[in-house]
Amino acid sequence: MDALASTLWREFAIETEEHLQTVEPILLRAEPQQTGKDDIAQLFRSFHSIKGLARAMDVLGMEGVAHHAENLLGLVRDGRTGLTVSLADLLLQSADALKRMRDAVAAHRDDVPAAPELIARLAAEFAELGGLGENDPPPPVVPPAAAAGAPLHDDPEMLAIFVEMIETLGSGLCAGLADGGAERAPAVEAARTLTHAAEVMNFDALSASFGELRDVLQKQEGAGRLDAPTRREVLGRLGDIRLQIELVGELTGRDAGTAAFSAALARHVGDERYRIAVALNALNRRLRDDLAEGDPLAVEADAAAMSGLARTLHAVMAALSLRRAAEIVVLIEDLTARIASGEVAATEPLVEAAGAIIAQLVAHAETGGTDDLTAAAAAQLTARLRALTASTAQKMIEDGGGLVAGLHLPLELLTILSDENLAQLETGIGTDRLLPYEMLVHLEADRDIARRWMAWLTGEARAITNRTVLVDGESWFEFLVLSALEPDALADKLLALDPGRRCVKRVRRLTDRAGGVLALAQPAGRPVGDDISMPPSPVVPGNLIRVRGELVDSLLDDIGELRVRAATLRHVIRGAGSRAMLARVQHFSDRLPNELRREFLATFRDFRERDRGLLESEELIAGMLRRLHQSALELRVVPVDVVFNRLPRMVRDLARQQGKSIEFALEGRDVRIDKSMVDILADPLIHMIRNAIDHGIEPSEERLAAGKPERAHLNLRAAQHGSVIDIEIADDGRGLDAEAIRGKAVARGLVSPAQAAALSDAEIFDFIFAAGLSTASAITETSGRGVGMEIVLATVRRLNGDIKIRSERGRGTNFTLVLPLSAALQTALIVRVGDQSLAIPERHVVAVAEIDVDAIRLVGSHRSILHRQAVLPLYGLGQVLGMPNGGVATGSPPRMDPMDSAEPTEPIVVITNGRQMIGLEVDAIERIQELFLKDLDPRLAGFPAVGGASMLGDGRVVLVLDGEELIQLAARGIEPPPLATETTPMVP
């Protein structure tokens, strides 16, 4: 039960989220453009659904908010008010409140009361806009709902009232059959009221039935007993109405008085039923005579008349709730209708069988009883007629013989085989030597494949019949197909048509009893009705599953760890050390005496054999891991809209705060990015959008004065180019002020005046990323403090991306974030300093080297070595980072490689930022590895040169360094705050 409850709450959370996400963009749109009818209907439906979901989970606080919001939207939908800005605002607040309540509710699985102020505001707005107060009774008549909106009958309260009306007035309609005009008057009145009520409720068909009854009766006002045709028409209407009343009961779960209606009707019907049955019987006798006389025109005419009469009798039976009798009458009606249209040939046995049934109906009507036919009697009557109309296949099934006995077909498919199908099967299998197959296909999965498959089916195979099979709420088809192809050839053919097996789900050969499933691809199908497993195929629309994000993360973590272990394994097996060891062992044999040597070498050959096996397996596993890793990465991509969808709201709010008019356009919402980028990207984007609104876009007066349109444009566009994603933020505001930035940069000592003058505008723009540089004259709550862009750039760099700026004074600014597709995954070199493992992104690493300690020279005052004909300054990584006990050179003994020389050496990593190159001294170089960047603990984010954190396979935390900052840090010689030992536990 717990698991079930969890599932329900989770579904509740997901579904409400979906509705809330639908609501927000529409409400945000409400401002600049007139919201369409469809949008209003959508809003209404969304709030209505939330209300329903909340009610289902018994969280009344949410239900209340949703209910009031829905009420307001009802007014909009009915055209009593427009969706004004203030109304949209109020609804947005309701959506926000619902979101907050939903989060709390989902976390505690308990109701959260709605804020009384919000409810009060919603109710007040409703009353003000002409809605009713909370305690007023619902209006008896409300104007019909707009065509696109949810109809009134979706409102349970209205429905309850309506059902009650039918219950009260319905039986009165039956007085329409009374013999005097005055006695019929109340029925006319009831029909009039119900016509109107049904119309208001949008029960169009019901309204039509009541209305037609009213019209017929009105014409007979003041007349005496109704003539026979009119009586039959009235009876027909009452029959329709009885069915409709029954259906109202079925749909609402509240009986609308079916039994009372039938009883009232029975009192008025009198001998009508008997008289119609007798008339029908007479017609049937005439039909038999027509047949004997060979008069086809008379046969058709009489059959048509019978069909009409049977229809009336059917209505009467239905009106009296004589369901079995009614069904039998339908058989007569259908049979005679088909004889009349020439579709079924009238034969003597058929007419005799119909006659027998009609005779029974006459006998049944004669008693005037209100009891239905017994089930046995009904079955006996229908059996006789069915025996004459059933297909050969159905008879074969009943007999268990014939051709179908040799086909191992599902019964459902057998029963629909027509005589013609059987003949096709016989010819196909017997004469043409074709093989019968059963195929399960899902044609809606991919229309192109479906068309190709259909072309094959109609061109090269023979489809005998098929049926619908519902699999997980989708319609699949089960086909009975004949093909000349042998099973293997057929499987090849089908795989060529549908390589991903998106449409063709299963093929089974039918001749042998065993009914083997063709091996279309690895997993074999199972009998219909069981789960049908499929090999993984490209994303199939409609075949999507929802997976919790943490599950994907944990899968990727496991895969990541597996890759680390695999890399270790690879190192052990393939590393230079193990190869050298093997070689040494082999050389060792040279020193052995001959007999021992032979034995040793035999064992060694065995050993080499196993080693080769190990190498092969390792190779295979590495390949599989790569593929597994690639597929798993695919699981992480999400549409960039996940980030974008929060922004329109923010833009709108900021614009209104600042009294600016902004048209915000989003493009490329469906561009897919790695899930981990979502969280990392959100803040920079928010910051840059805020900047654009705060500083980029001018106040309206300024824009107008500059001859620009008052309404500013702000565009956010995502696009994918190969393995790179561009996210562009463009405004048509005032543009960057190169002179102001130049001035600030000089003032802050970032460049000399002479250098600044020499720099182009484009180069000057880059200074906006420098710490503390803000040109904003007004510092607002959100921006202008000069710390923003620096962090934005750092974040983007952390994702291995870059930012490009284009700006033109007075015309606007365009920032483009260039990001790699899977930014979160970085290849890094893992090094060790003291006990701490550190990762240096591979893109910064030029080389890894063992240097002779003796080769270190002092150049100027700095320790350097000659590396590739250049002077390479050396820095202890530990010292640069300000780690306790400083750096490598002083902290640890020089490393020695026993295999190499006895010279004291130390490992260095040569890194570059494209302009400078430095050597970093480390204690050890561990390996190259791909790392997932995790969110950085905010306490660590402040440390210079630390770009992120990641987890190694063994669970150790590794800090990912930023090469760019490392070089700056080393070059500036700035004393960084100590990166103390307690940093490790700080990382989650």
Next chain:
Amino acid sequence: MSKKQILVVDDSFIMRTIIKDIVDSDPELEVVGFAENGKIGLERVRELKPDAILLDLEMPEMSGIDMMKRLALLGKSKVIVVSSVGQTGSPQALEARRLGAIDVIAKPSGAMSLDLQAKKGHEIVQVLRRALSLDPTEA
């Protein structure tokens, strides 16, 4: 004179295409919409208010029978069932008739009848015309 508007409700897009071809072959009839199940069908009925509906019975989400139960109250459109389980006298056909279907036409070869046009095309058009009180056409 404006054409009579027909809604096609069938879960197979291939059947929808075939049925559209059949209906559109008559100059006085016109397919104005499609739905792949009863639920969507009801929405389309509300939007389009078609004169007649060609309705399949076995569909996911909401079957033709369930759709008819609602239509019997909601819609004024005439319903003609075109279904593989629509043989005369079948339980589904009886139920469809009880719920007010004007006629029930059996698909000749299963839920997807590629030969529907050849075998029942004329009948479908004739039944539609009869339901919509248009004069019958010659074959």
